[in-house]
Amino acid sequence: MSIEIKEISKKFGNFNALDNINLKIETGELVALLGPSGSGKTTLLRIIAGLEEGDKGTILFDGLDNTNKKTKERNVGFVFQHYALFKQMNVFENVAFGLKVKKKKSRLSNEKINEKVMELLTLVKMENMANRYPNQLSGGQKQRIALARALAVEPRVLLLDEPFGALDAKVRKELRRWLRKLHEEFNITSVFVTHDQEEALDVADRIVVLNGGKIEQVGTPEEVYDNPSNEFVYNFLGNVNLFHKRIQSNEDKEGNFILNNDSKELNSKIYDDYAAKAINEISYVRPHDIEILLENEDSAIKSKVTFIRAVGPVVNIELIRLDNSEIIEAQINKDNYKVLNIKVGQEVYIRPKDITTFIIDYTI
Numbered sequence: 001m002s003i004e005i006k007e008i009s010k011k012f013g014n015f016n017a018l019d020n021i022n023l024k025i026e027t028g029e030l031v032a033l034l035g036p037s038g039s040g041k042t043t044l045l046r047i048i049a050g051l052e053e054g055d056k057g058t059i060l061f062d063g064l065d066n067t068n069k070k071t072k073e074r075n076v077g078f079v080f081q082h083y084a085l086f087k088q089m090n091v092f093e094n095v096a097f098g099l100k101v102k103k104k105k106s107r108l109s110n111e112k113i114n115e116k117v118m119e120l121l122t123l124v125k126m127e128n129m130a131n132r133y134p135n136q137l138s139g140g141q142k143q144r145i146a147l148a149r150a151l152a153v154e155p156r157v158l159l160l161d162e163p164f165g166a167l168d169a170k171v172r173k174e175l176r177r178w179l180r181k182l183h184e185e186f187n188i189t190s191v192f193v194t195h196d197q198e199e200a201l202d203v204a205d206r207i208v209v210l211n212g213g214k215i216e217q218v219g220t221p222e223e224v225y226d227n228p229s230n231e232f233v234y235n236f237l238g239n240v241n242l243f244h245k246r247i248q249s250n251e252d253k254e255g256n257f258i259l260n261n262d263s264k265e266l267n268s269k270i271y272d273d274y275a276a277k278a279i280n281e282i283s284y285v286r287p288h289d290i291e292i293l294l295e296n297e298d299s300a301i302k303s304k305v306t307f308i309r310a311v312g313p314v315v316n317i318e319l320i321r322l323d324n325s326e327i328i329e330a331q332i333n334k335d336n337y338k339v340l341n342i343k344v345g346q347e348v349y350i351r352p353k354d355i356t357t358f359i360i361d362y363t364i
Contacts, residue, residue, distance in 0.1 A: 001062050001156040001189050002027045003048060008057030010043055010213075017043045018054070019213040027062075030183050030190045032200035035210035036236070041193045042161055044210070048191065049159050050074050061156065074157070077150030081162040083142040085134040091145055092130040095120055098153040120148040123182070140171040147179075151186065160192035164199065172196075176203050197237050201225060209233050231358045234284045241290065241328050243283040243352060281359050285352040290330035292317070292340060293349040300349035303328060305342055310334070317342075319350060 003025040010018040018040045025031050033041035046052035048059060050071035059067045066074055085094050096117045099108060108116065121127040124144040134142060143163060150158060163179075164172040180203055183190055194200050200207050201221040209216045209224060209232075217229040228234040293300055306327075307318035315337040317330045328350055332340075342348060 002060075003157065003189060003191070004058075004060040004063070005044070005048070006058040006060065008044070008047060008054045008059070010040075010047065010052070010054050016213050018047075021057070021213075021215060023208060023215065023218065025189060025191065027189055028187045030180075030192075030203065030205045032204035032207045033191065033193045033210060034195070034197065034200040034207050034236075036195060038212075039210040040213040041195075041210050045159055045161055045191060045193050048157070049076050049078050051078070075153075075155050076157040076159055077153065077155035079143075079146050079150050079158070079160040079163050081165045083134070083146045085142060085145060085149075087134055090131050090133050091121070091126060091137070092117055094134070094145055095148045095152050098149060102153075116152065120152055123185075124148045124178075138171075139167045140175060143167065143175060144178075147182070151188075156189070158186075158188050158190040160190065162193055162195070165194070165196070172199070179203060201237070209236065211236075228356065231282060231284065234356060234358075239287050239329055241285045241287065241352070242326075243285065243355075244281070281357060283352065284356045284358070285354070287316070287329040287331040289352060289354040290328060291351040291353055292319075292330055292332060292336075292342065293351060294340060294342075296349050297351065300351045303348060303350050305344050305346045305348060308342070308344055310337060319348070321350075322347070 003023075005021055005023040005025075008018055008021040009016075021040075021044060033044060035041050043052060047054050050066070050069060050073075054067075057067070058065060061074065071078075086097065089097065096113055099113045099116065102108075118127060118130070121130055124147060126141065126144055126148070129137070129141065134145075137145070147163075164175050167175065176199060192203070204221060206218060206220055207224050208218050211232050217224050217233050219227075224233060225237050228237065234240060296302070302322045303319040304322060305317060306320050307316075309316040313334055314331050315334060317332065319328045319330065320326070321328060330350065340348075
């Protein structure tokens with residue numbers, strides 16, 4: 001089932017949680033809502049679910065208006081970060097709950113319910129724990145049960161709010177792999193909220209990057225990581241080094257720019273004839289795109305090694321630029337590190353590769 005979000009806005013007092021959001025989610029897609037705290041991702045998820053009302057805008061499921069429908073009428077499965085399992089019920093009863101509270105005319109027989117619950121428990125590899133209670137389960141096991149319970153009612157849409165946020169790193173990775181497989185088997189339209197960039201890049205078909213209640217970019221993991229639309233997206237998706245360059249430009253009365261990198265000031269005639277602009281050019285470079293050299297070469301920057309962490313196949317290195325004292329992070333493989341044989345305190349040269357540049361201009 002497709003989901004279309006049209007011009008959704010939401011305020012909490014003076015706080016603008018969502019500002020005119022427009023988004024189309026195709027049938028069977030697994031979409032991540034990614035952004036920092038306060039970006040509006042959970043609010044948007046709750047509005048899709050019917051747990052929250054937008055101040056304006058429309059929510060369409062398969063082209064039909066669901067804006068004013070109650071949550072139970074939307075047929076969505078919702079998985080919360082902290083599981084929300086019923087403590088007084090065992091695993092089997094938790095998964096069966098949604099099936100047993102259906103209206104009599106649409107409720108399955110007890111035999112069919114038992115079969116369905118056991119099928120789901122087998123799917124999530126929890127069939128041997130049907131009689132256990134939530135307090136007897138690990139965090140990862142609880143989350144599997146929460147997902148099985150959400151899927152039991154055969155929802156048209158599966159919504160997940162930071163589903164792995166409370167788990168440790170190893171369990172999160174295992175469940176991410178499992179969620180991808182589960183999604184492929186059920187082919188259900190799924191939307192999940194996360195602030196974890198690695199999680200979104202690893203799981204989602206498409207990523208919606210939110211910031212301050214607005215959408216910054218929508219695209220595949222490859223698109224948003226390799227071709228970020230602006231500096232916020234680039235900064236948010238992983239570590240990055242910034243290289244600043246300030247240049248001077250003039251704009252004539254027809255709006256044509258005349259750049260002058262060497263000019264330190266504009267004379268009075270230029271101020272009279274042109275609108276002066278100061279342009280701040282910012283280049284972004286990922287740590288793995290910093291090349292470390294032992295000898296000076298073209299465009300290299302002299303730097304000093306301040307920290308080395310050689311754990312695993314990737315070596316993380318921090319350096320300080322000797323021209324402006326800025327900190328630079330670099331990542332190189334173990335083989336390259338052994339060849340360079342660099343030490344903390346050693347002076348070397350760095351050269352950025354695969355540079356992405358954004359220009360911010362300030363009219364005077």
